Amino acid sequence: MTSKIRQLLLFTLFGALCACGGGGGGGGGGDSTSTTTPPTTPPVSNQPPTAVFSVNLSEGFAPLSVSFDASASSDIDGTLTSYSWDFGDGSAAASGQLTSHVYLTPGAYTATLRVTDDDGATASSSRMLRATGVTVSGEVQILSSSAVDADVNDRLTTAVSNNTFTTAQRLGNPVLLGGFVNLPGTGPTDANGTPITLGNLFASGDDADVYAISLSGNELILLSIAEADADLDLALYDAQGNFLDASMSLQSTESLVVNTPGDYFIEVFPASAFTNIAGASNYVLSVGQNLGTSSRQDISRVSDPFIGGELLLSSASESAVSAAHGLQTRSRAGKTLLTRISRDWPGTVSARREARAEFARELATRADRGMSRDQRSKYRTLLTLKQLRRDKRVSVAEVNALRFAHRIPDDQFYGLQWHYPAISLPAAWDITTGAPAPGEDEIIVAVVDTGVLLDHPDLRNQLVPGYDFISDPARARDGDGIDPNPNDEGDLAFAGSSSFHGTHVAGTIAAQSDNGEGVAGVAWNARLMPLRALGVDGGSSFDVIQAVRYAAGLPNDSGTLPGQPADIINLSLGSSFFSASEQNLYDQVRSLGIIVVASAGNESSSSASYPSGYQGVLSVSALDINNALAPYSNFGASIDVAAPGGYNITDQNGDGIGDGVISTLADDSNPTSIQFGYAALSGTSMAAPHVAGVAALMKSVHPGLTPEEFTLALLAGELTDDIGPPGRDNSFGNGRINAQKSVLAALGLASGSGSDPGPILGASTSALNFGVLATQQTLEVRNLGTGTLVIDQVASSEPWLTSQPISVDANALGSYAVNVNRTGLDDGSYSGTLTFLPADSAVNSVSIAVVMQVSTANVEANAGLHYIILVNEAGETVGIPGVQAVDAGRYEFSLPDIPPGEYRLFAGSDMDDDAFLCDSGEACGAYRTLDAPETIVVDPAVATEISGLNLVSEFRTVITTPAGATASAATSNGIRVFKPQPTPQPVREPKQR
Amino acid sequence: MSKHSRIPTLLRWLIVIPLCLSYLIGCDRGLELAATEVLNNTNCKGAEEGLRKVSYADVARLRGSTLLSMTGSAGTAEPSTAAGKTQLLLFAVSQGRQPTPGYFFTLKDARLKDGVAELQLNWQTPDAESVQAQVITYPCIVIGVEAGEFRDVRALDQDGELLGEVRI
Structure with missing residues (x-):
């Protein structure tokens, strides 16, 4: 069904309700409730006809089969020559004194009879009929840590600015937040590539979302950017608004790590026009304990170890590229140039003037916030790196990294390779x-x-x-x-x-x-x-x-x-x-x-x-x-x-x-x-x-x-x-x-010492995350080497963290239970360490990082305005979508008048206002699960109401790459929803930075 | 009637009888249904063993690449609800997990027999003497059938073994 047809139906329904008041017709039979209009232009000598009809029933479940009988119509001074029926549902007109019609879809319809007498005079009569459907109801549940950006593009929401430190939106910790930012005049497009201009933020733009948050230290702030052709960046400030760090890659994720407890501001913003990348996208921002398992994609943080002002460059057009980007060659290693950002920066790029102005604005806003000279230089270097990587003449562009020993590779998908830590x-x-x-x-x-x-x-x-x-x-x-x-x-x-x-x-x-x-x-x-x-x-x-x-x-x-x-x-x-x-x-x-x-x-x-x-x-x-x-x-x-x-x-x-x-x-x-x-x-x-x-x-x-x-x-x-x-x-x-044991064994063989590396204490994991609910987990400690190893003590750094052996041998090696006790603790994130200490001090000890959160009821959980829709087997939405705001962390819904059929139930947000639910970065869920939506059979002969359809909706992060492919755990295909017309634009306060 | 004139009569019978038999056999084979392979994939994640009716959204999910890509646009297409496609009823057939590549279905025939749509498939298995990669596969086929006078659908392999049946 097209949106126009749907709007027409809505209009018809509205019109019918207005015309007929709340009565809506009673039971079957009778002709007393029809409304009759005066006859049209009767001849002076002619008496007008009378239009009257009865129906066998006026209300019932769709498909509703109705018999119409106009035999009570009459013409006092002649005869009726024609009967014309308009059933009010857009179907073809019918004729005859007796007729019948089937209303296939639920709705309120006005059926009209028009009779004509032998002198050509006419009269008409109408009555309202109602085909009802099954009511489908349930509840959309969300994670207790869910939150939503206060200003998103969805036209049905009211945007509340969070663009400045003074209007920063307060978040809990941990949090999983869905949001949207855009540069003015940018946003989603329709199937023809035409911008959708009805959203809250299309015209004004939303060039920053600022969040205030208390961190307990050791948090990972992760920004997942939904749109492959958008470039969003992430910045961190202290409680006074002083710049601390920024993550500024061209990748689909940005991340920052915070090691010091305190109050902070987090800013998500579309990359400046300086990089010439469209800036409009949904995003998912997560803040939680850093378990050290998240992979880094590139050097992209101002705090990363690289030399500010220097870039490595390889290009077949070295001179032209250097001039265009304001770079000066300092040295050469084969085809790679070591360049330095020169006084001519940003060079002769086509929009040089605009770029200078944009960068000046970009940098000034942050430099004014306590950015050091080194930070400013590195910030500028990362911006230039983006520009170089989008220059087709450049084959390689990298910062001049400071190298240190490492043990975890920074490959983009390393975090998904569970099978490597599994073998040490x-x-x-x-x-x-x-x-x-x-x-x-x-x-x-x-x-x-x-x-x-x-x-x-x-x-x-x-x-x-x-x-x-x-x-x-x-x-x-x-x-x-x-x-x-x-x-x-x-x-x-x-x-x-x-x-x-x-x-x-x-x-x-x-x-x-x-x-x-x-x-x-x-x-x-x-x-x-x-x-x-x-x-x-x-x-x-x-x-x-x-x-x-x-x-x-x-x-x-x-x-x-x-x-x-x-x-x-x-x-x-x-x-x-x-x-x-x-x-x-x-x-x-x-x-x-x-x-x-x-x-x-x-x-x-x-x-x-x-x-x-x-x-x-x-x-x-x-x-x-x-x-x-x-x-x-x-x-x-x-x-x-x-x-x-x-x-x-x-x-x-x-x-x-x-x-x-x-x-x-x-x-x-x-x-x-x-x-x-x-x-x-x-x-x-x-x-x-x-x-x-x-x-x-x-x-x-x-x-x-x-x-x-x-x-x-x-x-x-x-x-x-x-x-x-x-x-x-x-x-x-x-x-x-076990890779570690194997390498140690090989070293032993190489040194001629046989294969006796001595006792080595190892554990089955290096970190445990209890989240909000878990109270006990298990781990295993073993001697990975040779000889005898005895565990002498298990030390805990925190009173809420304890352990006890479950199944251990005489040397206390084996399985241990690790417990956390949240009693008496305030809301927040907690971290501690459990250390296994061998009796022989010459043998290594093993420390397990433990994190957990304490959170009271999920009254503040909010995953944004949700649309609840039924999708038929052809992939079309059926009925009028439920539009539901959060209430105490939940969304109760009831979808009336659903016609018979087989459906799947989806719920989700539309933060970018493209009329597709479940886009990347948006909240999304399905009954019973998104991975395996269950078919719901609607048949009024079986049940006139289906309740208890509960489902979970959550923000889904995506894995995308710079070039734009998407591979999502959730459905990466949006689900179409027909949205009502926009409400008047909310008044938004002026941008302040 | 002379002896010679009887020979053409016998010949006529020899021609007519096989024709009748073939007609009867043809009746037994049922009416041909318009059917086509919509998807033939060796890695249909989530495909349930047997025959089931599916939607176009299911097909997209079965086809859905899990490739974590560096280029291209995998997984970004809108769901297919193009006009015309909805005329086909879609049926997925799977044999579930297989130990190696080399297992796949092909559509041999589709017929309406006694009010039942019968999908006849060839189930191919790798040559027993060949050396195969030791990777798990999930082959499946999705067949689109034009709607007709049937409510039951069944799928059979080349040996007549029932692969699954479903009422629509």
Whole structure:
């Protein structure tokens, strides 16, 4: 139904109600309530006719079938020659003394009879009929920490300015807030690209949202920007309004960390016109405890360690670019220039004058707020960096960063890679990331698979030459048999996207990492040798053998050998057939000192898959996010070790992505272009490369590591955490691979000290977040090293934080319960530390960061004006949407007159006023859940009222990238809602900065 | 009637009888329904095993890429409610989780038999002797069928095994 039709119906309904008062017709039968109008222009000698009709019923559930009878109409001095019926619902007119009509949709209708006599005089009579529908009701619930920006663009809200420190909007802590900002004259557009001008803020703009908040210290302030083509920034001020920090990237998220308790102002603002980026977007601002798991995307904060005023630049048009942006070359390193912002800044950019003025305004507002000279310089540098990165002539633009040792890579999606902390990789990265020891060869991991997308941005710098060993051109999809190009040409025989399986596997082993982009790999300073053996419909044993021979430096059909054989070969592939010749090959490869890792198979079976079932090949089973055997994973006597393979169907960590393994991937469903990206897959294919990557880390600290040494250490439990039954078992083999233990074991072997690193205390987690409700969680402490380790004491930093052993051994190692007690505590965020202290002071202690919040009733929770709509199977909204403001943290709704049908129920806000609910950054929910909306059957024969439809609506953060793609945990498609006409524009106070 | 004149009569019967049989078989096969593959995907996250009626919004969800992208516009399109599309009834068929790639459906035929819309599919599995990547897949097919005189729909594989049935 179009909006015009809907408006017409509304108008008709309104008109009918006005015309007929509140009566609306009684029961069925009778003709006494019809209204009759005077006859028209009767001839002097003619008596007018009388129009009277009766109906069998005047009210009932739609579809309402009504019989009309005009037999009581008459003409005193003649005869009636015609009867004309207008049913009032837009349907075609009918004729005849008797007729019937079905009102399909609920509503109030005015039916009119017009009769004409034999002299041409007419008379008419009307009566109101009502087709009713089912009432659907329930409640939209929101998180207790929800809040909404006081001035959003939704035309049905009243905008209350929060643009200045004096009008700052007070927030609780923690908080999840939805908001909207825009530059004047910018905002959403309709399907034709025409700006929607009816919103509160379109004309005036909303160039800042300022929030006042009390922080307890150690908070992470995270801004998620909904619109890919908008650029919003985030700034922090102290209680006096003095500038502290700003996050100013071109990314879809900005973040700041606050370590000191106190009162602060947070400002969200559209980036200035200086950067020439449209500034209108929804956003989600979250403030909560910083658990250190949020990934950083780039150097983007004024407080980040870089040199103010200096920029690294690479461009084919160095001189022109430098002049345009007011940069002066100071030094050169290859193609990279070290430039300094000159007195000519901001250069000769086309809108130089405007840019100067804009920047002056931009900088002045903040410099006046206590910005130091260094902060001002770095602020200007970050602004210039944005401008450079939008200059198409510039291939590289970066700040001149100060480098420090690190252990957590800053890759964009690292925070989603739960499977790395699960195997203690961050601790291992403190020691090595796979780079060879000085004077040693690079560590090379061969990936025998579907090939690798050689141009994938997170892989292209990680590769050594490989080969395509697919001998069947039809299977290869590249027009020939074996060839030197191992690029993955896809493996799908029909429409859709190829698997790009080898690309995913390769990314897990050694994706380019700590580069602010994409994902991290296990051993990101190792190198990948892409070898293609699988194509359309899989591959043949022969082709796999050829690839393995090449990787090992053995003669093969290519007639060539690699410059350096692989150190490790990963085989995330298999079949059920044993081959003696293949066993011989893997014996030979192992004798060359090459470690071969293979996936155990996904048949949930104890049957061996090959090559993982061959002697000398490490067989890897898959773990889910809970460290349980994944439901698909093979098991049995051949399993050597377990590693995360994930399970994409669940989202137990609530990050909006299935709990698979996140790695490099692509989509070629559009035949004209391939889209590089990242995604979660699950399988033992994903588990094996974790082990291959760990083997590469081990090899980097112990270049002489042999397969035999690896196996002996594995059997000794030196590379794994023993999960499942004690000792080796058929599900996990010798346990879950532990990268830190493995690297330490390799160091021990390298130093000739055997594999005895001594006692090392480790815990299953480094942080616990109890949120608002949880009171108890568990953790596990173990001796990750060798020898004896006894826990002497567990010390708590706070009286509300306690622990007690649940299941521990004689050395007090095992499971502990951690408890928090909120009794007597005021509202706010609390943090503490639990420290496990070994009896031997020479052994490391382990500290667990604990955070929790105390919050009273959710009376202040508010997720903004909500629209509640029913969507039919065709995706169309049905009935009039419920429009509901919050009341004590909840939204009760009742949708009347819903016609029979099957629907899904959605609720959400429309902060940007584009008439689509559930856009990125807006609150959104569905009955029962957004991920699996349930069909609601409306049938008045079954129930005339459906109540208790309760659902949860929450602000959904999104993951987007600078270029604009969106991948959301929630629906990223908006749901259309037809909004009423705008109310008069509220009076807004003038902007003050 | 001479002996020679009887031969054409026999020939006529030999022609007529098979034609009648084929007619009868044709009746048993039912009337052809206009049907098309709307989606054929190897990674239909959330697809329930069996046959079910779905909406275009469901199709978008089944097709929905989980790619965390660096370029392009995945996931930003508005829901498809274009006129004309609503004329098709959509049915998704899935066999649930599969251990490797190489499993997929193709639409073979769609017929109206005894008031039931019958979707005949080919369920392809990987060559048993091939080597396969060990990644979990969720193949599914979504078939669009023009509305007709039927309330029940069932899907069968090439061996006549029931894949699922649904009343609309």
